[in-house]
Amino acid sequence: MLNPVPAQGPPAAAPLLQAIGMTKLYGTFAANDSIDIDLYAGEIHALLGENGAGKSTLVKVMYGLIQPTAGEMRWMGEKVVLVGPSAARAQGVGMVFQHFSLFENLTVAENVALGLDGKESFADMSARLAKVSNDYGLPLDPKREVWRLSVGERQRIEIVRALMQNPKLLILDEPTAVLTPQEADQLFIVLERLRSEGRALLYISHKLEEVKRLCDTATILRGGKKVATCNPHQETAASLARMMVGADIGIVKAGAARATTVPRLVIKDLSLEPDDPHGTYLKSISLEVKGGEILGIAGVAGNGQDEFFAALSGERLSGAEGNIVIDGEAAGLMSVTERRRLGAAFVPEERLGHGTAPRMKLSENALLTGHAASHMVNHGFIDKPATLETVDKTTKTFDVRKAKRDPEAASLSGGNLQKFIVGREILREPGVLVVSQPTWGVDAGAAAVIRQALLDLSGRGTAVLVISQDLDELAEISDRIAVMFHGHLSEPIPAASANREKLGLLMGGSPAGESTGQKEAVHAVGA
Amino acid sequence: MQLVLEKRAERSTFIAVASPLIAIAFTLITMAVLFAILGKNPIAALNVYFVEPLTDSYSLMEIAVKATPLVMIAIGLSLCYLANVWNIGAEGQFIMGAVCGSWLAVVTNGTGAGHWVLPAMLVMGALGGALWALIPAICKVRFGANEILTSLMLVYVADLIMDYLVRGPWRDPKGLNFPTTAAFDPVATVPTLLDGSRLHAGSVAALIVVMLATVMLGRTIKGFESRVVGAAPRAARFGGFNSKQLVIFTFMVSGALAGLAGIIEVAGPVGVLQPGISPGYGFTAIIVAFLGRLNPVGILIAGLFLALTFIGGEGAQISMKIPLDLTKVFQGILLFYVLACDSLILYRIRLIFPLKKAAQGNVHGTA
Secondary structure, eight states: OOOOSOOOOOOSSOOSEEEEEEEEEETTEEEEEEEEEEEOTTEEEEEEEOTTSSHHHHHHHHTTSSOOSEEEEEETTEEEOOOSHHHHHHHTEEEEOSSOOOOTTSBHHHHHHHHOOOOOOHHHHHHHHHHHHHHTTOOOOTTSBGGGSOHHHHHHHHHHHHHTTOOSEEEEESGGGGSOHHHHHHHHHHHHHHHHTTOEEEEEOSOHHHHHHHOSEEEEEETTEEEEEEOGGGSOHHHHHHHHHSSOOOOOOOOSOOOOOSEEEEEEEEEEOOSSTTSOOEEEEEEEEETTOEEEEEOOTTSSHHHHHHHHHTSSOOSOGGGEEETTEEOTTOOHHHHHHTTEEEEOSOTBTTTBOTTSBHHHHHHHHHHHHSTTEETTEEOHHHHHHHHHHHHHHHTOOOSSSSOBGGGSOHHHHHHHHHHHHHTTOOSEEEEESTTTTOOHHHHHHHHHHHHHHHHTTOEEEEEOSOHHHHHHHOSEEEEEETTEEOOOEEGGGOOHHHHHHHHTTOTHHHHHHHHHHHHHHHO | OEEEEEEOSSOOHHHHHHHHHHHHHHHHHHHHHHHHHTTSOHHHHHIIIIIGGGSSHHHHHHHHHHHHHHHHHHHHHHHHHHTTOOOOOHHHHHHHHHHHHHHHHHHTTTTTOOTTHHHHHHHHHHHHHHHHHHHHHHHHHHHOOOHHHHHHHHHHHHHHHHHHHHHTTTOOTTSTTOSOOOOOOGGGSOOBSSTTSOOBTHHHHHHHHHHHHHHHHHHBHHHHHHHHHHHOHHHHHHTTOOHHHHHHHHHHHHHHHHHHHHHHHIIIIIOSOOTTOOSSHHHHHHHHHHHTTTOHHHHHHHHHHHHHHHHHHHHHHHHHOOOTHHHHHHHHHHHHHHHHHHHHHHEEEEEEOOOOOOOOGGGTTOO
């Protein structure tokens, strides 16, 4: 990794932003409980914590998106109240969200213009955009439509948009979650450059190695309270994780003998047109997942994973019966419900709105997928006790934490809701499980629980297909890994021989990852 | 100062119950202002509107008579709206139900047919409404046509079909050229509950519909399907629910209920098929559905309340010369406030006071 900027010690000057006793109550629940945090210019400050620890709440307060119940903020020593994001931007706070807010049909420059408060002409703004993006090594063509861009490029727009307001403080919410390892390295260079310019950066991440490598200071939140502020260079990933979770995280272990048996999920020559004009074509995908095996699908988001998941779950039909075979039954034309009855289970990427109906109770969300194959419906009537029983069982088995027995799905934290969704499917003991981003945006503790559950399930003979952008996760649990790029799926390779560089190249579309040797051989023969 | 709507973590059950009451309170205040502008004493006018109808038994029974079609139609509409299907054409389905059922009454008129006529009329009325509702449903599912427009436009088609029939082929030969069918035979008439009153068995039917809807929405997988398709369409698709089938289903059920209400109305209180059988029941029922929070029991209460405004409006016209159209103004204002108050279920209002930039110089350097 390049490291052009010498690491700086904590500056002696006064903090740029000081939050004192920051408290945010939702009813009686304290999302933030008198948190103090000091951010200094020329420093990358990590904000660590489990999901639901209050990180998002804290940065939203700093960006003026929500108003604190108590506590005060001082900007360069002076008390401020940020009535909204534009007030925060006016002070010099910029934010790059985890979920991009971009209009796909508009160009880069148009998107940036929409996010700026200024009154400069569009031409001036475009020129400034090109200049800023080049200066920082974030090349962007202002005239290109967003839908043509990769996820990494889209993130550049968000960063450049924030930089064009020349922020003194830049908040980044899990910026590497959607990047390939190589793209992440490029991003770190930019962040170090920003630090050397004397800007303050607040960096939210779950990836502890990243934090150790990049950040000067780390503040750790747990349960809405600040646990510690420390120097991450002096901590180990394990000690940071311990502070976040409040306990040692169990290490995920595979079951003893994971007998790989017959294929339970077979995909043959699956091609699919995208639903919307900006989607990805699936191109002749073939794959076999055996019982007792976890097969990982790596790839940068937007390379066809969503379409692939929809085709497997039956939310979209590919039009040919034999494309998808579940436990020997041709299921290509079957509905979601029929596939579930064959013993398949699915966990989509989006927790709210796809995996669950956000404003419905957990028991109703248990019914959402359980009505197909579980005994929750008798002659069209819902067996309410049976749905509640599923909630209780999932809660107990997977340690789902919630305020009451049967709350609305949207009121759970991301990690707990994910444990519920994964648990809901695993409790049915499926023969085939397809999971998309099983631990996306989930804290370390919950992620360990979920990964262990997937390993245990495969140990019981289930074929598990995991679609994930998290290479560490795939390396941890998969037996074989394939990479999806532009709707193509590479040949799966054994996880043991799949290193980050190899996968990273495949994820970037370079065939060098695995076929260099073959190509050279062909050339050799040809010559 | 800034007014901010802040999202609540979980929906407020208190506001969910209180929101219709808050809406009614705001509506009454607005109405009082309107009365004052018209030069009427607001207190006296509100008294005529909302209190006097409750003080005599005739008016009370009239309220039940008016509430019957409102509740029946609104129950069906609530099913649609829960599923995010926007059936605005209940008025047309009401009319077509009345027309289809009346056909049997017209052809059996004076033939001495037996007691099978009324049940058959009810079935035909429900069927007529359902089939009329099927048109916008199919247009939506097959061609993606906006059901708000198609269902609304079919109201006027239905109205003109009825108009043609009662002025043409079905006109009572002994009716002095008035546009009306002959009075229905007793076997084609919904029986009254009390001698000498207009309160009829249809009100009982409405209560049964309320009970069935409560069970259906709360306890059956079909009711769950309707709610989840409306609340989270993508999750519903993931759950294996087919939203196209549901569009057809909800449209047909609400059409059937509106059609049933229509035939009960003409075979009950009206007694003949004639233009003007509905003072806009199909549209008022939209307000009833939302005022009742799309909940069957809530709809029953809301239906009685809206019926009160019809009766009160008539009373106010007679005793205070307040135009009857003001009732419609009232209903519109009410719907507006109901929808506005509903946002408080998911959001709370907060006032934010930004600090004035105090010129305090030396805050820097606090360690």
